[in-house]
Amino acid sequence: MDTSVLSRIVKSQIHRVVKGIADGKVVFFLGDEINLCGRHKTEEGPLETWRSPDNQAIYAPTNTELALHLDQIFNCKYSIEVIRCPLLPHDIPLDFPDGCPVETDLPEQCPVKTGGIKKMALQQVSQYIDIDDTLDPYGTLPDILWELFDAEYPPNHLHQFLANLPQLIIAKGYPHPYPLIVTACLDNTLERAFKQAQQPFDLVSFVQDRQGSRFVHQKFRSQLKSGNCPQIFATTEPIDIDKPNEYAEDLSLNTYPIILKLYGAIGCGENFVITENNCLDYLAHRDIKSLLPSSLLKQLLNNYILFLGYSPSYWNQRVILHRIWQEEIFSPSSKTWWVIQFKPDLLDRKFWKRYCGQEPINILLDDYVTELEAQIEDLPETSMVKNPNNSPKKSNLYHRDKVFISYSHKDKDWLEKLQTMLMPVIQLGKVSIWDDTQIKPGSNWKQDIENALASAKVAVLLVSQNFLASDFIATEELPPLLEAAEKEGVKILWVYLNYCQYKYTALKNLQATHNITEPLQALSPPEQDKILYEISDEIIEAIQPEDSKLIA
Incomplete structure (x- = not known):
C-alpha cells in the first residue's frame, strides 16, 4: 500500500481512537508483541532481539x-x-x-x-x-x-505512554482520564512504567494455584518514604475476588487506572498460565466471564477496544476473545475494535478480518504511539482548563471552611467523644465538621470523601494502631491532607489515642495537639476530657470568626 495512503488511514483511525479516549470509552488490549516497541533496527534491517550479543536482557521478550x-x-x-x-x-x-x-x-x-x-x-x-x-x-x-x-526491563514507548495518559487527559480537563488496560504479557514492565510515572493504579491478575482459579486485586498507591519523597507501592496484599458480582472494592475507573493481567503476575499466586495444560485448565473448566469482576466485564463489553500487538494466531489468544465476547465475536457491526499489529502473519490477518471486518493496520508501534500522543496533545481544552475559576479543585482553595475528622472505624468511640465535646459550637453554627458517618447509603462514597478533603480547613487525625494499619487512610486521606497542609495552610491536629508506631510515618514531622508522653487511652477519664476540651479549643481557634459566613 502507498505510504501516503497508509498514513491517511492511520491518522483517520487514530483520530477516532483519540475521541474515544477523551470520552473515556477506550479499553487498551495488549499482546506480547508490544514488547517489540522501542527496539532499534539493526544494520541488516530487522529489529533488535531482546538480548544483547553478550546474552544480557535489554528488552522484555515477546x-x-x-x-x-x-x-x-x-x-x-x-x-x-x-x-x-x-x-x-x-x-x-x-x-x-x-x-x-x-x-x-x-x-x-x-x-x-x-x-x-x-x-x-x-x-x-x-x-x-x-x-x-x-x-x-x-x-x-x-x-x-x-x-x-521479575527482571527489571526498561519500559518502552508504549508502556510510558499508557502510564502518562491519565495526566495527559487530566491536563486537557476531560472527566474520564483513567483507562482499563488488559494485557496478555507475563512480565511486569507495564507496572514499572506506572511506578516511574508516579501514577497510582489498581492491578487485577489471574491466579491459578492449589486454591483454584480466580482473579485477585492489589492496590498500588503513592506513599511518603525516606526523605518525604512519594513513591508508588503495593499497599495491600492480593485480595481474592471469590465472588466477582459481589466484589465490594472500587474498580470503577473513577479514581485510578486498572491493569488487568489475563495470565498472571509476579507476586500474585504460585504460577502463571503458560503451559498448554495451564491454558486448558484456565479456559475450559470455567467461563472467564464468570471470573472477571462485573465492573471490568462491563467495560470490556460496552466500550471500544484497541488491540495492540495481540496475535490471534495462537489458539489460547483466540479462545480468550471467544470467552469474553462469545456470540458477538463474529459480528463486526456489533462492536468497535481497532487492531494495530506489526507484520501480522496470514492467520492473524484472516482472524482479525473475521472479527473486525478488516485486517489489522501494519505499522510499527513506535510510529503509532507517536501519532497517538501528537493527536492527544492537539485535543481542545475543556472549559474547566480554559476557565480555572470553574474548576472544583481551584474553587475549593477559597472555600476551605470545614473540619475533616480522619479515624479508623474501630476507634469510633473516640470519634463520638470528640463530636460530643464540639456539639455546642456545632449547634451554634460556628464549626462544621465532616466524618464518614455523613455518607448517605447509595452515594458515591469515595467522591464524598474527596469533596470533604478538598473543603477542609482543619483536619483532625485520631491516630492509633488501627489508624496506621488502614490502607485507605494511608493512601487516600493522608497524602492530600499533608499536601494541603504544605501548600494551602490546612491545619492538621493529630491526637494520640493508643501506643502505636507513628514515629515511622509522616506524622513524626507534625506537632501533636497534646503531650504525647502518654496516649489518651492510658489516661484517666477526667484527663482524657481535659485534652479533648483543649483540642476543641484549637479547632475553634483555627476556624477564624471572619470565615463564619462561609460555613455551610
Whole structure:
C-alpha cells in the first residue's frame, strides 16, 4: 500500500481512537508483541532481539523470543525432538542461530526452511519442558520463569505512554482520564512504567494455584518514604475476588487506572498460565466471564477496544476473545475494535478480518504511539482548563471552611467523644465538621470523601494502631491532607489515642495537639476530657470568626 495512503488511514483511525479516549470509552488490549516497541533496527534491517550479543536482557521478550530462550536453556530438546520436517522421515538436529530455524540441510520446499514455520509457541515449549522430567538438571520451569518475568526491563514507548495518559487527559480537563488496560504479557514492565510515572493504579491478575482459579486485586498507591519523597507501592496484599458480582472494592475507573493481567503476575499466586495444560485448565473448566469482576466485564463489553500487538494466531489468544465476547465475536457491526499489529502473519490477518471486518493496520508501534500522543496533545481544552475559576479543585482553595475528622472505624468511640465535646459550637453554627458517618447509603462514597478533603480547613487525625494499619487512610486521606497542609495552610491536629508506631510515618514531622508522653487511652477519664476540651479549643481557634459566613 502507498505510504501516503497508509498514513491517511492511520491518522483517520487514530483520530477516532483519540475521541474515544477523551470520552473515556477506550479499553487498551495488549499482546506480547508490544514488547517489540522501542527496539532499534539493526544494520541488516530487522529489529533488535531482546538480548544483547553478550546474552544480557535489554528488552522484555515477546512470547516467541521467550519460547526460543527456554528451548535453548533446556539444551534445545524441544526443537530437536518436536520440530520436524514433514518431508523427511528422520529427526533433524536443528541449530537456531538467534532463534531462527533456517540453517539446516533440508529440502528446498520444507516449511522449516522456507519460513512456513515462523512462530514457536510458548505454550508448547513450556509444556514440553514441564512434562519432561529428564530436563530437571537444567533447572525448574517456575524458577526460570520467575527470574525472567521479575527482571527489571526498561519500559518502552508504549508502556510510558499508557502510564502518562491519565495526566495527559487530566491536563486537557476531560472527566474520564483513567483507562482499563488488559494485557496478555507475563512480565511486569507495564507496572514499572506506572511506578516511574508516579501514577497510582489498581492491578487485577489471574491466579491459578492449589486454591483454584480466580482473579485477585492489589492496590498500588503513592506513599511518603525516606526523605518525604512519594513513591508508588503495593499497599495491600492480593485480595481474592471469590465472588466477582459481589466484589465490594472500587474498580470503577473513577479514581485510578486498572491493569488487568489475563495470565498472571509476579507476586500474585504460585504460577502463571503458560503451559498448554495451564491454558486448558484456565479456559475450559470455567467461563472467564464468570471470573472477571462485573465492573471490568462491563467495560470490556460496552466500550471500544484497541488491540495492540495481540496475535490471534495462537489458539489460547483466540479462545480468550471467544470467552469474553462469545456470540458477538463474529459480528463486526456489533462492536468497535481497532487492531494495530506489526507484520501480522496470514492467520492473524484472516482472524482479525473475521472479527473486525478488516485486517489489522501494519505499522510499527513506535510510529503509532507517536501519532497517538501528537493527536492527544492537539485535543481542545475543556472549559474547566480554559476557565480555572470553574474548576472544583481551584474553587475549593477559597472555600476551605470545614473540619475533616480522619479515624479508623474501630476507634469510633473516640470519634463520638470528640463530636460530643464540639456539639455546642456545632449547634451554634460556628464549626462544621465532616466524618464518614455523613455518607448517605447509595452515594458515591469515595467522591464524598474527596469533596470533604478538598473543603477542609482543619483536619483532625485520631491516630492509633488501627489508624496506621488502614490502607485507605494511608493512601487516600493522608497524602492530600499533608499536601494541603504544605501548600494551602490546612491545619492538621493529630491526637494520640493508643501506643502505636507513628514515629515511622509522616506524622513524626507534625506537632501533636497534646503531650504525647502518654496516649489518651492510658489516661484517666477526667484527663482524657481535659485534652479533648483543649483540642476543641484549637479547632475553634483555627476556624477564624471572619470565615463564619462561609460555613455551610
